[in-house]
Amino acid sequence: MIEFKLPSLGADMDEGTLLTWHIKPGDRVKRGQVVAVVDTSKAAVDVEIWHDGVVHALLVQPGEKVPVGAVLATLLTVGEVAPTPAPVSAARRAVSPSARLRAKALSIDPDTVHGTGAKGAVTLADIEAAATASPVSASAPVSPNTPDRQKEMRRAIAAAMSRSKREIPHYYLSEPITMATALAWLQQRNAGLPITGRILPAVLLLKAVAVALQRTPELNGFYRDGQFVPSTAVHIGVAISLRGGGLVAPALHDVANQPLAPLMQALADLVKRARAGSLRSSEMSDPTLTVTNLGDPGVQAVFGVIYPPQVALVGFGRVTPQPWVVDAKVCVQPVVYATLAADHRVSDGHRGALFLAELRELLQQPQALDAASAAPTALEGKPV
Amino acid sequence: MTTDRETLLKTLVQRLSTIAPELEAELMVPDRPLRHLVDLDSMDWLNFLVSLHEHFGVTIPEADYAQLVTLNDLVDYLQKKQV
Numbered sequence: 001m002i003e004f005k006l007p008s009l010g011a012d013m014d015e016g017t018l019l020t021w022h023i024k025p026g027d028r029v030k031r032g033q034v035v036a037v038v039d040t041s042k043a044a045v046d047v048e049i050w051h052d053g054v055v056h057a058l059l060v061q062p063g064e065k066v067p068v069g070a071v072l073a074t075l076l077t078v079g080e081v082a083p084t085p086a087p088v089s090a091a092r093r094a095v096s097p098s099a100r101l102r103a104k105a106l107s108i109d110p111d112t113v114h115g116t117g118a119k120g121a122v123t124l125a126d127i128e129a130a131a132t133a134s135p136v137s138a139s140a141p142v143s144p145n146t147p148d149r150q151k152e153m154r155r156a157i158a159a160a161m162s163r164s165k166r167e168i169p170h171y172y173l174s175e176p177i178t179m180a181t182a183l184a185w186l187q188q189r190n191a192g193l194p195i196t197g198r199i200l201p202a203v204l205l206l207k208a209v210a211v212a213l214q215r216t217p218e219l220n221g222f223y224r225d226g227q228f229v230p231s232t233a234v235h236i237g238v239a240i241s242l243r244g245g246g247l248v249a250p251a252l253h254d255v256a257n258q259p260l261a262p263l264m265q266a267l268a269d270l271v272k273r274a275r276a277g278s279l280r281s282s283e284m285s286d287p288t289l290t291v292t293n294l295g296d297p298g299v300q301a302v303f304g305v306i307y308p309p310q311v312a313l314v315g316f317g318r319v320t321p322q323p324w325v326v327d328a329k330v331c332v333q334p335v336v337y338a339t340l341a342a343d344h345r346v347s348d349g350h351r352g353a354l355f356l357a358e359l360r361e362l363l364q365q366p367q368a369l370d371a372a373s374a375a376p377t378a379l380e381g382k383p384v
Numbered sequence: 385m386t387t388d389r390e391t392l393l394k395t396l397v398q399r400l401s402t403i404a405p406e407l408e409a410e411l412m413v414p415d416r417p418l419r420h421l422v423d424l425d426s427m428d429w430l431n432f433l434v435s436l437h438e439h440f441g442v443t444i445p446e447a448d449y450a451q452l453v454t455l456n457d458l459v460d461y462l463q464k465k466q467v
Contacts, residue, residue, distance in 0.1 A: 190446055195437050198446070200426050243406055243423070271427050296425035 001083065002051050002075040006038065008068045009047075009284035011308045012160035013040045017065045018072065024111045027055045029075065034280065036072065041152035042248050043274070047281040053077050061114040061130075094121035102127045153246040164308050168223075169344040172303045175356040177363055179319050180333040185366040199264045201319065202293055205336075207263060207369045209291055209314050210234040210255035212358040218347040219312040219340075219355055220288045228311060228346045237287025237307065238267065240274040248274050249290045249307060250283035260370045295319060301337035311343035312352075314359075387467055392459045399435045403428050414455040440467045 006016055016038040023035045034046040053075035060072045076082060095103070095110040099122050103110040106127065113130045115122040164170075182204055190198045213220040213234050221230040234256045237249040252266055273279055289310055294302040295318040302315035315338070322335035338359055342352045362369060387395075393414060401407045404422045412421055424432070433444050442465050444452070452458050 187446055195430075195434055195443050198430060200430060202426060241425075243404065268427065268431075297423075 001056065001080070002053055002077060003071045004035075004049055004051075004073045004075055006066055006068050006070050006072055007047065007281050007285055009038070009040050009045050009281055010042070010156075010160070011163065012042075012156035013068060013284075015065055015067045016040050016045075018060050018062055019044055020062055021058055021112050023055050023058075023073075024109050025055050025057055026111075028078075029053055029055060038281075040284070041149075041156040042246070043277040043279050043284075045279050045281050045284055049075075051075060051077075054080075056082055058112055061112075094118075096121060096123050099124045099127045150245055153242075157246065160307060161305050164305050168306050168308065168311075170306060170341050171344050171349055171352065172339065172341050173349060173352045173356055174301055174303075174337055174339040175360060176322070176335050176337050177360045178324055178333045179336050179363065180324075182363050182366040183319070183334055197261065199260050200267075202295075202316075203260055203264045203267055204363070204366060204369060205293065205316055205338075206236055206238070206252065206255055206267070206291060207258075207260060208359050208362040209289070210236055211362055211369065212355055213289060214256055215358050216347070216351055216355040218351055219342055221311060222288070222309040223311050223343060223346060224309050231288040233288065235286050235288045237290035237310070238270060239290055239292035239304075240271055242275060248279065248284075249287060249292075250274055250279050251287040253282075253286075257372060259372050289314065291316070295336070301339050303339050304341045306341055306343060311346045313341045315339040315341070387463075389459050389463070392462055392467070393455060395439065396436075396455055396458055399439065400432060402435065403432050412455060414459070417453050418455060418458075419453075436462075440465075442467055 009016065019037040019039050021036050023029060029035060029049050029052065031050055031052050032048055035049045036047045038045050038047050054077075056074040056076050058073045060066055060070065066072070094115065094117070096117065100110055102124055103113070103122075108127060108130055110122050110127065113122050113126050116126055117123040179201070183201060186199060186201060186204060217230045218228065220234055221228060223229075233254060235251040235253050236255045237251050239247055239249045241247045250270055252263065252270060255263065258266075270279075270283070287307070287310065289312050290304070290307050291314045292302055292304050293316045295316055298318050300320070301317040304313040304315045306313045317337040317339075319334045319336045321332045323330050324333040324335060325331075326333075338356055340352050340356055397407075397409050397412050400412075400422060401409065404424065407422050418424065429449075437443055440462065442462060444461070448461070452461060
C-alpha cells in the first residue's frame with residue numbers, strides 16, 4: 001500500500017486545500033500523472049503522483065484543508081490485493097440507491113464523496129453536500145487576482161523571505177557582461193524564423209546559468225537539516241511576476257540539457273500557466289536555483305533574496321548600451337549586469353566569482369549554448 | 385486599401401487587453417510610450433506581436449522594435465505595411 005501525501009509546493013507553503021480529484025478508486029495511475037488540484041496561497045496547483053499503481057481510497061474530500069504531508073489517498077501497487085478488511089472497499093462502496101440516483105443527476109461520482117452513513121455508506125445528504133461544495137472546487141480555479149489571494153500570497157512571500165533573511169547568510173557578487181556577440185547571434189537566428197519561433201534573450205541567459213551551474217555544484221541544490229544536499233539535475237526556478245501583484249517561481253526542468261527552441265516554448269508555457277494560476281506540483285517544489293530577471297522594468301541590477309531551501313539566486317538587469325573596452329579601445333556595447341546572491345554556509349565568494357566568470361564566458365559563445373547538452377565549461381583547464 | 389486609424393487603434397487596444405487584462409482602454413493615450421501605459425515584459429511584447437501577426441498577417445522584425453514606442457507608432461507602421 002502506497003500513501004500519497006500532500007507534497008510541499010514551496011518553502012512558503014504549510015497547508016493546502018484540495019480542490020478537485022482527477023481520479024477515483026479503482027483507477028490505474030501512472031508516475032507523473034496529474035491526479036488532483038490543490039490550492040496553495042499562490043495558485044491552484046496540478047498535483048502529480050510519483051508512483052504507478054491503482055487507486056485504493058481517496059481520504060481527503062474536495063474543499064478540505066490539510067497540512068503538508070497529510071495522506072490524501074492510498075494506492076495499491078500493480079498486482080497488490082487490497083488489505084482486508086478494507087474500511088471501505090474500493091470496488092464495492094456502499095451507496096444508498098437514492099444517493100446513487102441523485103449523484104447521477106448531478107454528475108457526481110459517488111465514489112469520490114465522503115460517506116457519513118453506516119460503515120461509511122454514502123447517503124443522499126452526502127451527495128447533496130458534495131453538490132453544494134463542488135462549485136467551489138470544480139468550476140472556480142481560484143483567480144490569482146482576488147483580494148484574498150493577494151493577501152495570502154503577501155503573507156506567504158513574507159514568511160519565506162523573512163526565513164531566508166533570518167537563516168541564510170547571503171553574500172552578493174555582480175559582474176557586467178557584454179551581450180554584443182550573444183544578441184547579434186540571436187538577432188540573426190531570429191531573423192530567419194517565423195515570429196512564433198523567435199527566442200528571447202532571457203532564454204539564452206537561463207541556459208547559460210544552467211550550464212555554468214554544472215561547474216559550481218555548490219550553488220545548485222538545497223540546504224536541509226543543517227547540511228547542503230547538491231542536486232545533479234538543474235531545474236531553474238523562474239521568478240514570474242503576476243499581474244495585480246505577487247510572484248511565483250516555478251521550475252523549468254533540466255535546463256542544461258535542452259536546446260534553446262524547446263526551452264523558449266517551455267518558458268512561454270510556464271509564464272502563461274503561472275499567470276493563469278495553473279502550475280504543476282513538480283514545478284513548484286523542485287527548483288534547484290532561482291533566476292530573477294528585472295530587465296524589463298528597467299533596473300540595472302537586482303540583488304535577490306534566496307528562496308529557501310535553495311542556496312543561491314541569480315539576477316539579471318536590463319541590457320543597456322554601455323562604454324566598453326575592446327582591444328584597448330572604448331566602444332559602445334550592450335551590457336547586462338549579472339548578480340549572484342549565495343548562501344555563505346555552502347559556498348564562498350571565490351566559488352561564486354567563478355560561477356559568474358563562467359557565465360560571462362558562456363555568453364560569449366551563444367551558438368554552443370544552443371546544443372542539446374551544452375557543457376562547454378569555458379574556463380576548463382584554467383587554474384581555479 | 386488600408387484600415388482607418390480609429391479601427392486600427394481599437395484593434396490594437398483590444399489585442400493588448402488579452403495580454404494585460406488589467407488594462408483600462410480609456411487610459412491608453414496613443415502618443416505616450418506604450419510600456420509606460422501597460423506593464424509589458426519582453427514575453428508579453430512578443431505575444432502581442434504574435435497576436436498582431438495572427439490578426440493582420442504582418443510580421444514585425446526585431447530590427448523594427450526600436451521604432452515602435454507608442455500606439456501611434458504602431459498604427460503608422462501597420463498602415464505603411466498596408467494593413
